[in-house]
Amino acid sequence: MINGSTSLIAHFGDPIDVVKAPLIYNPWFDSVGIDAAVVPMGVRSADYAQAMPAVLRMTNVRGALVTMPHKVTTVALLDRVSTAVAIAQSCNAVRKGADGALEGDLFDGAGFVRGLVRKSVTLAGANALVVGAGGVGSAIAAALAAAGVARLQLFDTRREVAQQLAARLRQHYPALDVHDGANDAQGQDIVVNATPLGMNPDDPLPLDPAGLRATTFVGEVVMKQARTPLLRAAEALGCRIQVGTDMLFEQIPLYLEYFGFGTTTPDALRAVARLG
Amino acid sequence: MINGSTSLIAHFGDPIDVVKAPLIYNPWFDSVGIDAAVVPMGVRSADYAQAMPAVLRMTNVRGALVTMPHKVTTVALLDRVSTAVAIAQSCNAVRKGADGALEGDLFDGAGFVRGLVRKSVTLAGANALVVGAGGVGSAIAAALAAAGVARLQLFDTRREVAQQLAARLRQHYPALDVHDGANDAQGQDIVVNATPLGMNPDDPLPLDPAGLRATTFVGEVVMKQARTPLLRAAEALGCRIQVGTDMLFEQIPLYLEYFGFGTTTPDALRAVARLG
Numbered sequence: 001m002i003n004g005s006t007s008l009i010a011h012f013g014d015p016i017d018v019v020k021a022p023l024i025y026n027p028w029f030d031s032v033g034i035d036a037a038v039v040p041m042g043v044r045s046a047d048y049a050q051a052m053p054a055v056l057r058m059t060n061v062r063g064a065l066v067t068m069p070h071k072v073t074t075v076a077l078l079d080r081v082s083t084a085v086a087i088a089q090s091c092n093a094v095r096k097g098a099d100g101a102l103e104g105d106l107f108d109g110a111g112f113v114r115g116l117v118r119k120s121v122t123l124a125g126a127n128a129l130v131v132g133a134g135g136v137g138s139a140i141a142a143a144l145a146a147a148g149v150a151r152l153q154l155f156d157t158r159r160e161v162a163q164q165l166a167a168r169l170r171q172h173y174p175a176l177d178v179h180d181g182a183n184d185a186q187g188q189d190i191v192v193n194a195t196p197l198g199m200n201p202d203d204p205l206p207l208d209p210a211g212l213r214a215t216t217f218v219g220e221v222v223m224k225q226a227r228t229p230l231l232r233a234a235e236a237l238g239c240r241i242q243v244g245t246d247m248l249f250e251q252i253p254l255y256l257e258y259f260g261f262g263t264t265t266p267d268a269l270r271a272v273a274r275l276g
Numbered sequence: 277m278i279n280g281s282t283s284l285i286a287h288f289g290d291p292i293d294v295v296k297a298p299l300i301y302n303p304w305f306d307s308v309g310i311d312a313a314v315v316p317m318g319v320r321s322a323d324y325a326q327a328m329p330a331v332l333r334m335t336n337v338r339g340a341l342v343t344m345p346h347k348v349t350t351v352a353l354l355d356r357v358s359t360a361v362a363i364a365q366s367c368n369a370v371r372k373g374a375d376g377a378l379e380g381d382l383f384d385g386a387g388f389v390r391g392l393v394r395k396s397v398t399l400a401g402a403n404a405l406v407v408g409a410g411g412v413g414s415a416i417a418a419a420l421a422a423a424g425v426a427r428l429q430l431f432d433t434r435r436e437v438a439q440q441l442a443a444r445l446r447q448h449y450p451a452l453d454v455h456d457g458a459n460d461a462q463g464q465d466i467v468v469n470a471t472p473l474g475m476n477p478d479d480p481l482p483l484d485p486a487g488l489r490a491t492t493f494v495g496e497v498v499m500k501q502a503r504t505p506l507l508r509a510a511e512a513l514g515c516r517i518q519v520g521t522d523m524l525f526e527q528i529p530l531y532l533e534y535f536g537f538g539t540t541t542p543d544a545l546r547a548v549a550r551l552g
Contacts (some may be wrong), residue, residue: 001302004295004316016336026277040280042335051330059318060292159379223410
Protein backbone atom coordinates (compact mmCIF):
# COMPACT_ATOMS: atom_id res chain seq x y z
CA MET A 1 0.00 0.00 0.00
CA ILE A 2 1.47 3.31 -1.16
CA ASN A 3 2.37 5.76 1.61
CA GLY A 4 4.63 8.71 2.34
CA SER A 5 7.80 6.61 2.52
CA THR A 6 7.18 4.74 -0.74
CA SER A 7 9.77 5.32 -3.48
CA LEU A 8 8.00 6.20 -6.71
CA ILE A 9 8.82 5.48 -10.33
CA ALA A 10 6.72 7.77 -12.49
CA HIS A 11 5.42 6.22 -15.69
CA PHE A 12 4.78 8.86 -18.35
CA GLY A 13 2.54 8.19 -21.31
CA ASP A 14 -0.61 9.27 -23.15
CA PRO A 15 -2.95 7.46 -23.29
CA ILE A 16 -2.04 6.13 -19.85
CA ASP A 17 -4.77 3.56 -19.20
CA VAL A 18 -3.08 1.05 -21.53
CA VAL A 19 0.28 0.86 -19.74
CA LYS A 20 1.31 -2.56 -18.47
CA ALA A 21 4.44 -1.78 -16.44
CA PRO A 22 2.56 -1.23 -13.14
CA LEU A 23 1.06 -4.71 -13.48
CA ILE A 24 4.56 -6.20 -13.52
CA TYR A 25 6.59 -3.94 -11.25
CA ASN A 26 4.04 -3.38 -8.50
CA PRO A 27 3.26 -7.05 -7.82
CA TRP A 28 7.00 -7.72 -7.85
CA PHE A 29 7.74 -4.92 -5.35
CA ASP A 30 4.99 -6.39 -3.16
CA SER A 31 6.29 -9.93 -3.51
CA VAL A 32 9.80 -9.01 -2.38
CA GLY A 33 8.79 -6.44 0.23
CA ILE A 34 10.27 -3.35 -1.44
CA ASP A 35 8.39 -0.15 -0.51
CA ALA A 36 8.18 1.22 -4.05
CA ALA A 37 5.57 1.70 -6.75
CA VAL A 38 5.29 2.51 -10.42
CA VAL A 39 2.76 5.34 -10.69
CA PRO A 40 1.21 5.94 -14.13
CA MET A 41 1.07 9.63 -15.01
CA GLY A 42 -0.91 10.61 -18.09
CA VAL A 43 0.95 13.60 -19.51
CA ARG A 44 -0.12 15.23 -22.77
CA SER A 45 2.63 16.14 -25.23
CA ALA A 46 2.05 19.87 -24.75
CA ASP A 47 2.65 19.51 -20.99
CA TYR A 48 5.56 17.10 -21.03
CA ALA A 49 8.50 19.52 -21.04
CA GLN A 50 7.13 21.10 -17.86
CA ALA A 51 5.84 17.97 -16.14
CA MET A 52 8.73 15.56 -16.62
CA PRO A 53 11.49 17.60 -14.94
CA ALA A 54 9.08 18.73 -12.20
CA VAL A 55 8.20 15.13 -11.36
CA LEU A 56 11.84 14.03 -11.42
CA ARG A 57 12.63 16.73 -8.85
CA MET A 58 10.11 15.30 -6.36
CA THR A 59 11.84 14.07 -3.21
CA ASN A 60 10.22 10.62 -3.28
CA VAL A 61 10.58 9.96 -7.03
CA ARG A 62 13.43 7.60 -7.89
CA GLY A 63 13.08 7.88 -11.64
CA ALA A 64 10.67 7.54 -14.54
CA LEU A 65 9.65 5.10 -17.21
CA VAL A 66 8.73 6.75 -20.48
CA THR A 67 6.41 5.42 -23.13
CA MET A 68 4.41 6.72 -26.11
CA PRO A 69 4.37 9.52 -27.17
CA HIS A 70 7.27 10.87 -25.07
CA LYS A 71 10.20 8.57 -25.84
CA VAL A 72 11.70 10.84 -28.50
CA THR A 73 10.90 14.23 -26.94
CA THR A 74 12.50 13.11 -23.68
CA VAL A 75 15.95 13.05 -25.29
CA ALA A 76 16.19 16.84 -25.68
CA LEU A 77 15.20 17.36 -22.03
CA LEU A 78 18.10 15.33 -20.60
CA ASP A 79 21.48 16.48 -19.35
CA ARG A 80 23.21 13.16 -20.07
CA VAL A 81 22.25 10.29 -22.37
CA SER A 82 23.57 6.75 -22.79
CA THR A 83 25.02 5.50 -26.07
CA ALA A 84 21.80 3.60 -26.72
CA VAL A 85 19.78 6.82 -26.37
CA ALA A 86 22.22 8.75 -28.55
CA ILE A 87 21.94 6.15 -31.31
CA ALA A 88 18.20 5.47 -31.07
CA GLN A 89 17.29 9.10 -30.31
CA SER A 90 14.72 7.61 -27.98
CA CYS A 91 14.64 7.19 -24.21
CA ASN A 92 12.49 5.08 -21.90
CA ALA A 93 14.17 5.51 -18.51
CA VAL A 94 15.08 8.72 -16.71
CA ARG A 95 16.75 9.21 -13.35
CA LYS A 96 18.47 11.95 -11.39
CA GLY A 97 22.25 11.70 -11.25
CA ALA A 98 24.13 12.28 -7.99
CA ASP A 99 24.63 15.89 -9.13
CA GLY A 100 20.90 16.36 -9.80
CA ALA A 101 21.36 16.16 -13.58
CA LEU A 102 18.74 14.26 -15.60
CA GLU A 103 20.13 11.07 -17.12
CA GLY A 104 18.39 8.90 -19.68
CA ASP A 105 18.78 5.36 -20.91
CA LEU A 106 16.96 2.93 -23.16
CA PHE A 107 16.70 -0.76 -22.32
CA ASP A 108 14.51 -2.24 -25.07
CA GLY A 109 17.55 -3.30 -27.04
CA ALA A 110 19.53 -4.45 -24.05
CA GLY A 111 16.54 -6.54 -22.95
CA PHE A 112 16.25 -8.05 -26.40
CA VAL A 113 19.95 -8.95 -26.40
CA ARG A 114 19.77 -10.36 -22.84
CA GLY A 115 17.13 -12.75 -24.12
CA LEU A 116 19.45 -13.86 -26.93
CA VAL A 117 22.35 -14.35 -24.51
CA ARG A 118 20.09 -16.39 -22.22
CA LYS A 119 19.28 -18.58 -25.26
CA SER A 120 23.02 -18.99 -25.99
CA VAL A 121 22.82 -17.12 -29.29
CA THR A 122 26.31 -16.22 -30.50
CA LEU A 123 26.44 -12.46 -30.98
CA ALA A 124 30.16 -11.77 -31.43
CA GLY A 125 30.90 -11.73 -35.13
CA ALA A 126 27.32 -12.48 -36.19
CA ASN A 127 25.44 -11.13 -39.20
CA ALA A 128 22.14 -9.54 -38.17
CA LEU A 129 19.16 -8.07 -39.99
CA VAL A 130 16.87 -5.61 -38.19
CA VAL A 131 13.61 -4.87 -39.99
CA GLY A 132 12.19 -1.57 -38.77
CA ALA A 133 14.39 1.38 -37.83
CA GLY A 134 11.97 3.18 -35.51
CA GLY A 135 12.46 3.51 -31.76
CA VAL A 136 12.59 -0.15 -30.84
CA GLY A 137 14.46 -1.19 -34.00
CA SER A 138 17.06 1.49 -33.34
CA ALA A 139 17.38 0.33 -29.73
CA ILE A 140 17.87 -3.29 -30.83
CA ALA A 141 20.38 -2.30 -33.50
CA ALA A 142 22.35 -0.29 -30.92
CA ALA A 143 22.33 -3.22 -28.46
CA LEU A 144 23.40 -5.70 -31.14
CA ALA A 145 26.26 -3.35 -32.06
CA ALA A 146 27.26 -3.10 -28.38
CA ALA A 147 27.16 -6.91 -28.13
CA GLY A 148 29.71 -7.24 -30.92
CA VAL A 149 27.86 -8.34 -34.04
CA ALA A 150 30.10 -7.96 -37.09
CA ARG A 151 27.55 -6.92 -39.67
CA LEU A 152 24.23 -5.16 -39.29
CA GLN A 153 21.72 -4.77 -42.10
CA LEU A 154 18.93 -2.28 -41.53
CA PHE A 155 15.66 -2.11 -43.39
CA ASP A 156 12.83 0.36 -43.10
CA THR A 157 10.15 1.24 -45.65
CA ARG A 158 11.26 4.84 -45.00
CA ARG A 159 14.73 4.34 -46.40
CA GLU A 160 16.18 7.62 -45.07
CA VAL A 161 15.30 6.53 -41.54
CA ALA A 162 17.39 3.39 -41.95
CA GLN A 163 20.22 5.41 -43.49
CA GLN A 164 20.20 7.90 -40.63
CA LEU A 165 20.30 5.10 -38.08
CA ALA A 166 23.18 3.48 -39.94
CA ALA A 167 25.06 6.77 -39.82
CA ARG A 168 24.57 7.13 -36.05
CA LEU A 169 25.67 3.53 -35.50
CA ARG A 170 28.83 4.09 -37.55
CA GLN A 171 29.68 7.12 -35.45
CA HIS A 172 29.60 5.10 -32.23
CA TYR A 173 30.87 1.76 -33.62
CA PRO A 174 33.38 2.56 -36.39
CA ALA A 175 34.44 -1.09 -36.75
CA LEU A 176 30.87 -2.30 -37.37
CA ASP A 177 29.87 -3.14 -40.94
CA VAL A 178 26.48 -1.42 -40.96
CA HIS A 179 24.39 -0.56 -43.97
CA ASP A 180 20.81 -0.14 -45.06
CA GLY A 181 19.56 -2.77 -47.46
CA ALA A 182 16.64 -5.06 -48.25
CA ASN A 183 14.53 -7.00 -45.75
CA ASP A 184 16.31 -10.09 -47.02
CA ALA A 185 17.05 -12.79 -44.45
CA GLN A 186 19.51 -14.67 -46.65
CA GLY A 187 22.90 -15.10 -45.06
CA GLN A 188 21.76 -13.72 -41.69
CA ASP A 189 22.52 -15.38 -38.35
CA ILE A 190 20.02 -13.22 -36.51
CA VAL A 191 16.83 -11.72 -37.93
CA VAL A 192 14.66 -9.30 -35.97
CA ASN A 193 11.19 -8.00 -36.67
CA ALA A 194 11.12 -4.56 -35.07
CA THR A 195 7.99 -3.38 -36.94
CA PRO A 196 4.39 -3.61 -35.70
CA LEU A 197 3.62 -6.14 -38.46
CA GLY A 198 2.04 -9.14 -36.79
CA MET A 199 -0.21 -7.19 -34.45
CA ASN A 200 -3.19 -7.41 -36.81
CA PRO A 201 -4.39 -10.68 -38.36
CA ASP A 202 -4.19 -9.36 -41.95
CA ASP A 203 -0.72 -7.78 -41.65
CA PRO A 204 1.77 -8.85 -44.32
CA LEU A 205 4.92 -10.59 -43.05
CA PRO A 206 7.75 -8.15 -42.30
CA LEU A 207 10.10 -10.25 -44.44
CA ASP A 208 10.07 -13.29 -46.70
CA PRO A 209 10.67 -16.40 -44.54
CA ALA A 210 12.06 -18.18 -47.63
CA GLY A 211 15.40 -16.51 -46.85
CA LEU A 212 15.62 -18.15 -43.40
CA ARG A 213 17.80 -21.18 -42.71
CA ALA A 214 17.31 -23.54 -39.77
CA THR A 215 20.37 -21.96 -38.13
CA THR A 216 18.93 -18.43 -38.29
CA PHE A 217 17.71 -17.09 -34.99
CA VAL A 218 14.49 -15.06 -35.32
CA GLY A 219 13.44 -12.47 -32.75
CA GLU A 220 10.16 -10.59 -32.55
CA VAL A 221 9.02 -7.38 -30.83
CA VAL A 222 5.26 -7.81 -31.33
CA MET A 223 3.74 -8.88 -27.99
CA LYS A 224 0.06 -9.07 -28.84
CA GLN A 225 0.36 -12.77 -29.63
CA ALA A 226 3.27 -14.95 -28.57
CA ARG A 227 3.60 -16.79 -31.92
CA THR A 228 3.28 -14.21 -34.71
CA PRO A 229 2.97 -15.47 -38.30
CA LEU A 230 6.68 -14.72 -38.75
CA LEU A 231 7.62 -16.78 -35.69
CA ARG A 232 5.36 -19.64 -36.78
CA ALA A 233 7.01 -19.64 -40.22
CA ALA A 234 10.45 -19.56 -38.59
CA GLU A 235 9.65 -22.44 -36.25
CA ALA A 236 8.31 -24.45 -39.19
CA LEU A 237 11.73 -24.04 -40.78
CA GLY A 238 13.46 -25.25 -37.61
CA CYS A 239 14.68 -21.83 -36.51
CA ARG A 240 15.03 -20.94 -32.86
CA ILE A 241 12.99 -17.90 -31.88
CA GLN A 242 12.42 -15.21 -29.26
CA VAL A 243 8.90 -14.00 -28.53
CA GLY A 244 8.04 -10.32 -27.97
CA THR A 245 7.39 -10.56 -24.25
CA ASP A 246 10.90 -11.94 -23.69
CA MET A 247 12.24 -8.49 -24.58
CA LEU A 248 9.82 -6.98 -22.05
CA PHE A 249 10.62 -9.29 -19.14
CA GLU A 250 14.35 -9.32 -19.87
CA GLN A 251 14.60 -5.53 -19.73
CA ILE A 252 12.76 -5.00 -16.44
CA PRO A 253 15.67 -6.18 -14.28
CA LEU A 254 17.76 -3.56 -16.09
CA TYR A 255 15.35 -0.80 -15.07
CA LEU A 256 15.28 -2.09 -11.50
CA GLU A 257 19.08 -1.93 -11.39
CA TYR A 258 19.05 1.51 -13.04
CA PHE A 259 16.71 2.87 -10.36
CA GLY A 260 18.66 1.22 -7.55
CA PHE A 261 16.18 -1.51 -6.58
CA GLY A 262 18.55 -4.47 -6.99
CA THR A 263 17.65 -7.01 -9.62
CA THR A 264 15.60 -10.11 -10.36
CA THR A 265 14.96 -12.59 -13.16
CA PRO A 266 12.43 -12.59 -15.99
CA ASP A 267 10.95 -15.79 -14.54
CA ALA A 268 10.39 -14.19 -11.13
CA LEU A 269 8.66 -11.27 -12.84
CA ARG A 270 6.49 -13.49 -15.03
CA ALA A 271 5.44 -15.44 -11.94
CA VAL A 272 3.91 -12.39 -10.22
CA ALA A 273 2.85 -10.23 -13.20
CA ARG A 274 -0.87 -9.53 -13.47
CA LEU A 275 -1.02 -8.98 -17.19
CA GLY A 276 -4.17 -11.12 -17.36
CA MET B 277 -3.00 -2.28 -6.93
CA ILE B 278 -2.27 0.92 -8.84
CA ASN B 279 -2.43 0.64 -12.64
CA GLY B 280 -3.02 2.72 -15.74
CA SER B 281 -6.75 3.13 -15.14
CA THR B 282 -6.40 4.21 -11.49
CA SER B 283 -7.60 7.73 -10.69
CA LEU B 284 -4.94 9.56 -8.74
CA ILE B 285 -5.12 12.18 -6.03
CA ALA B 286 -1.72 13.79 -5.71
CA HIS B 287 -0.66 14.64 -2.18
CA PHE B 288 1.83 17.51 -2.13
CA GLY B 289 4.05 18.15 0.85
CA ASP B 290 7.64 18.44 2.07
CA PRO B 291 8.71 16.46 3.98
CA ILE B 292 6.48 13.82 2.44
CA ASP B 293 7.32 10.70 4.47
CA VAL B 294 5.21 11.95 7.39
CA VAL B 295 1.89 12.28 5.53
CA LYS B 296 -0.99 10.19 6.86
CA ALA B 297 -3.69 10.69 4.23
CA PRO B 298 -2.62 7.69 2.08
CA LEU B 299 -3.04 5.45 5.13
CA ILE B 300 -6.69 6.49 5.38
CA TYR B 301 -7.78 7.03 1.78
CA ASN B 302 -6.03 4.07 0.17
CA PRO B 303 -7.37 1.38 2.50
CA TRP B 304 -10.82 2.93 2.10
CA PHE B 305 -10.62 2.92 -1.72
CA ASP B 306 -9.57 -0.73 -1.47
CA SER B 307 -12.36 -1.59 0.95
CA VAL B 308 -15.09 -0.17 -1.28
CA GLY B 309 -13.56 -1.25 -4.61
CA ILE B 310 -12.85 2.21 -6.04
CA ASP B 311 -9.90 2.20 -8.46
CA ALA B 312 -8.21 5.28 -7.02
CA ALA B 313 -5.16 6.12 -4.95
CA VAL B 314 -3.65 8.99 -3.01
CA VAL B 315 -0.05 9.33 -4.24
CA PRO B 316 2.34 11.29 -2.01
CA MET B 317 4.52 13.69 -4.00
CA GLY B 318 7.37 15.36 -2.18
CA VAL B 319 7.66 18.79 -3.80
CA ARG B 320 10.13 21.37 -2.53
CA SER B 321 8.88 24.94 -2.19
CA ALA B 322 11.10 26.18 -5.01
CA ASP B 323 9.56 23.64 -7.40
CA TYR B 324 5.94 23.91 -6.35
CA ALA B 325 4.70 26.60 -8.76
CA GLN B 326 5.89 24.45 -11.67
CA ALA B 327 4.98 21.03 -10.29
CA MET B 328 1.48 21.61 -8.94
CA PRO B 329 -0.21 22.81 -12.17
CA ALA B 330 1.72 20.23 -14.21
CA VAL B 331 0.47 17.40 -12.02
CA LEU B 332 -3.11 18.72 -12.06
CA ARG B 333 -3.02 18.64 -15.88
CA MET B 334 -2.22 14.90 -15.92
CA THR B 335 -5.03 12.94 -17.55
CA ASN B 336 -5.37 10.45 -14.66
CA VAL B 337 -5.13 12.96 -11.80
CA ARG B 338 -8.49 13.82 -10.24
CA GLY B 339 -7.16 16.44 -7.84
CA ALA B 340 -4.65 17.11 -5.12
CA LEU B 341 -4.39 17.27 -1.38
CA VAL B 342 -2.02 19.95 -0.15
CA THR B 343 -0.13 20.01 3.11
CA MET B 344 2.89 21.76 4.64
CA PRO B 345 4.57 23.91 3.38
CA HIS B 346 2.34 24.54 0.36
CA LYS B 347 -1.08 25.41 1.80
CA VAL B 348 -0.57 29.17 1.60
CA THR B 349 1.42 29.35 -1.65
CA THR B 350 -1.24 27.27 -3.42
CA VAL B 351 -3.77 30.10 -3.12
CA ALA B 352 -1.99 32.40 -5.59
CA LEU B 353 -1.74 29.57 -8.15
CA LEU B 354 -5.50 29.01 -8.37
CA ASP B 355 -8.05 30.38 -10.82
CA ARG B 356 -10.98 30.09 -8.40
CA VAL B 357 -11.09 29.81 -4.62
CA SER B 358 -13.86 28.99 -2.15
CA THR B 359 -14.91 31.43 0.55
CA ALA B 360 -13.04 29.32 3.10
CA VAL B 361 -9.83 29.67 1.08
CA ALA B 362 -10.38 33.40 0.58
CA ILE B 363 -10.80 33.92 4.32
CA ALA B 364 -8.10 31.54 5.54
CA GLN B 365 -5.69 32.35 2.69
CA SER B 366 -4.83 28.69 2.81
CA CYS B 367 -5.85 25.76 0.62
CA ASN B 368 -5.66 22.01 1.08
CA ALA B 369 -7.64 20.65 -1.87
CA VAL B 370 -7.22 21.43 -5.56
CA ARG B 371 -9.17 20.13 -8.53
CA LYS B 372 -9.68 20.97 -12.18
CA GLY B 373 -12.98 22.63 -13.01
CA ALA B 374 -15.02 21.53 -16.02
CA ASP B 375 -13.36 24.39 -17.95
CA GLY B 376 -9.87 23.24 -16.93
CA ALA B 377 -9.45 26.04 -14.39
CA LEU B 378 -7.76 25.24 -11.09
CA GLU B 379 -10.16 25.43 -8.15
CA GLY B 380 -9.20 25.28 -4.49
CA ASP B 381 -11.01 24.59 -1.26
CA LEU B 382 -10.19 24.05 2.38
CA PHE B 383 -12.02 21.50 4.48
CA ASP B 384 -10.31 21.63 7.89
CA GLY B 385 -12.91 24.00 9.21
CA ALA B 386 -15.85 22.29 7.55
CA GLY B 387 -14.66 18.98 9.02
CA PHE B 388 -14.38 20.54 12.45
CA VAL B 389 -17.91 21.93 12.19
CA ARG B 390 -19.31 18.63 10.87
CA GLY B 391 -18.02 17.01 14.04
CA LEU B 392 -19.84 19.61 16.12
CA VAL B 393 -23.07 19.11 14.17
CA ARG B 394 -22.75 15.34 14.63
CA LYS B 395 -22.46 15.99 18.38
CA SER B 396 -25.62 18.18 18.25
CA VAL B 397 -23.76 21.34 19.20
CA THR B 398 -25.92 24.40 18.52
CA LEU B 399 -24.04 26.68 16.14
CA ALA B 400 -26.67 29.18 15.05
CA GLY B 401 -26.41 32.20 17.29
CA ALA B 402 -23.57 30.79 19.39
CA ASN B 403 -20.63 32.66 20.89
CA ALA B 404 -17.32 31.09 19.90
CA LEU B 405 -13.67 31.62 20.79
CA VAL B 406 -10.95 30.43 18.44
CA VAL B 407 -7.45 30.46 19.90
CA GLY B 408 -4.85 30.52 17.12
CA ALA B 409 -5.42 32.43 13.86
CA GLY B 410 -3.04 30.46 11.64
CA GLY B 411 -4.14 28.20 8.78
CA VAL B 412 -6.31 25.79 10.74
CA GLY B 413 -7.66 28.45 13.11
CA SER B 414 -8.63 30.61 10.13
CA ALA B 415 -10.33 27.64 8.49
CA ILE B 416 -12.29 26.85 11.64
CA ALA B 417 -13.27 30.49 12.11
CA ALA B 418 -14.51 30.65 8.50
CA ALA B 419 -16.52 27.45 8.95
CA LEU B 420 -18.04 28.63 12.22
CA ALA B 421 -19.05 31.87 10.47
CA ALA B 422 -20.58 29.90 7.61
CA ALA B 423 -22.47 27.76 10.15
CA GLY B 424 -24.13 30.85 11.62
CA VAL B 425 -22.42 31.60 14.91
CA ALA B 426 -23.39 35.07 16.14
CA ARG B 427 -20.14 36.15 17.73
CA LEU B 428 -16.58 35.10 17.04
CA GLN B 429 -13.66 36.03 19.25
CA LEU B 430 -10.21 35.47 17.80
CA PHE B 431 -6.97 35.26 19.71
CA ASP B 432 -3.44 34.88 18.47
CA THR B 433 -0.18 35.78 20.18
CA ARG B 434 0.56 37.65 16.96
CA ARG B 435 -2.26 40.15 17.40
CA GLU B 436 -2.11 41.54 13.86
CA VAL B 437 -2.74 38.04 12.48
CA ALA B 438 -5.98 37.82 14.46
CA GLN B 439 -6.94 41.33 13.36
CA GLN B 440 -6.35 40.55 9.70
CA LEU B 441 -8.42 37.37 9.96
CA ALA B 442 -11.21 39.33 11.65
CA ALA B 443 -11.16 41.84 8.79
CA ARG B 444 -11.43 39.08 6.15
CA LEU B 445 -14.28 37.44 8.05
CA ARG B 446 -16.17 40.76 8.27
CA GLN B 447 -15.82 41.20 4.52
CA HIS B 448 -17.53 37.86 3.82
CA TYR B 449 -19.93 37.82 6.80
CA PRO B 450 -20.98 41.44 7.46
CA ALA B 451 -23.61 40.39 10.02
CA LEU B 452 -21.12 38.47 12.15
CA ASP B 453 -19.88 40.07 15.36
CA VAL B 454 -16.19 39.25 14.99
CA HIS B 455 -13.32 40.78 16.90
CA ASP B 456 -9.89 39.96 18.21
CA GLY B 457 -9.65 39.72 21.94
CA ALA B 458 -8.17 37.72 24.79
CA ASN B 459 -7.96 33.91 25.01
CA ASP B 460 -10.70 34.16 27.61
CA ALA B 461 -13.28 31.37 27.61
CA GLN B 462 -15.78 33.23 29.81
CA GLY B 463 -19.18 33.56 28.20
CA GLN B 464 -18.33 31.31 25.27
CA ASP B 465 -20.54 28.48 24.05
CA ILE B 466 -17.78 27.01 21.92
CA VAL B 467 -14.05 27.17 22.57
CA VAL B 468 -11.48 25.90 20.10
CA ASN B 469 -7.78 25.33 20.49
CA ALA B 470 -6.33 25.88 17.02
CA THR B 471 -2.73 26.23 18.19
CA PRO B 472 -0.13 23.44 18.40
CA LEU B 473 -0.11 23.75 22.20
CA GLY B 474 -0.71 20.28 23.59
CA MET B 475 1.61 18.48 21.19
CA ASN B 476 4.51 18.54 23.62
CA PRO B 477 4.23 17.41 27.26
CA ASP B 478 5.54 20.69 28.67
CA ASP B 479 3.40 23.01 26.53
CA PRO B 480 1.39 25.61 28.45
CA LEU B 481 -2.38 25.42 28.07
CA PRO B 482 -3.70 27.53 25.16
CA LEU B 483 -6.22 29.18 27.51
CA ASP B 484 -7.19 29.22 31.16
CA PRO B 485 -9.76 26.45 31.77
CA ALA B 486 -11.10 28.44 34.75
CA GLY B 487 -13.23 30.39 32.26
CA LEU B 488 -15.03 27.24 31.06
CA ARG B 489 -18.54 26.33 32.21
CA ALA B 490 -20.01 22.82 32.02
CA THR B 491 -22.12 23.97 29.07
CA THR B 492 -19.10 25.13 27.06
CA PHE B 493 -18.18 22.85 24.19
CA VAL B 494 -14.39 22.49 23.76
CA GLY B 495 -12.81 21.45 20.49
CA GLU B 496 -9.18 20.60 19.82
CA VAL B 497 -7.00 20.41 16.68
CA VAL B 498 -3.98 18.68 18.22
CA MET B 499 -4.02 15.02 17.12
CA LYS B 500 -0.86 13.69 18.73
CA GLN B 501 -2.79 12.56 21.76
CA ALA B 502 -6.56 12.16 21.91
CA ARG B 503 -6.99 13.81 25.35
CA THR B 504 -4.78 16.88 25.48
CA PRO B 505 -4.33 18.65 28.84
CA LEU B 506 -6.95 21.21 27.72
CA LEU B 507 -9.47 18.47 26.90
CA ARG B 508 -8.76 16.69 30.18
CA ALA B 509 -9.35 19.94 32.09
CA ALA B 510 -12.55 20.55 30.11
CA GLU B 511 -13.88 17.07 30.78
CA ALA B 512 -13.11 17.47 34.49
CA LEU B 513 -15.39 20.52 34.42
CA GLY B 514 -18.16 18.50 32.73
CA CYS B 515 -17.68 20.05 29.27
CA ARG B 516 -18.39 18.07 26.13
CA ILE B 517 -15.37 17.88 23.84
CA GLN B 518 -14.15 17.10 20.34
CA VAL B 519 -10.75 15.43 19.85
CA GLY B 520 -8.33 16.45 17.10
CA THR B 521 -8.76 13.37 14.94
CA ASP B 522 -12.51 14.02 14.70
CA MET B 523 -11.68 17.03 12.52
CA LEU B 524 -9.50 14.79 10.36
CA PHE B 525 -12.00 11.98 9.86
CA GLU B 526 -14.95 14.35 9.47
CA GLN B 527 -13.28 16.25 6.64
CA ILE B 528 -12.25 13.26 4.52
CA PRO B 529 -15.78 12.59 3.21
CA LEU B 530 -15.78 16.23 2.06
CA TYR B 531 -12.61 15.67 0.01
CA LEU B 532 -14.04 12.47 -1.44
CA GLU B 533 -17.14 14.36 -2.54
CA TYR B 534 -15.02 17.24 -3.86
CA PHE B 535 -13.00 14.85 -6.03
CA GLY B 536 -16.11 13.00 -7.21
CA PHE B 537 -15.65 9.71 -5.32
CA GLY B 538 -19.01 9.72 -3.54
CA THR B 539 -18.91 9.88 0.22
CA THR B 540 -18.59 7.83 3.40
CA THR B 541 -18.65 8.25 7.17
CA PRO B 542 -15.89 9.01 9.66
CA ASP B 543 -16.59 5.65 11.31
CA ALA B 544 -16.13 3.74 8.05
CA LEU B 545 -12.82 5.55 7.53
CA ARG B 546 -11.61 4.91 11.07
CA ALA B 547 -12.43 1.22 10.66
CA VAL B 548 -10.04 0.74 7.72
CA ALA B 549 -7.38 3.41 8.42
CA ARG B 550 -3.86 2.10 8.99
CA LEU B 551 -2.57 4.94 11.12
CA GLY B 552 -0.98 2.41 13.49
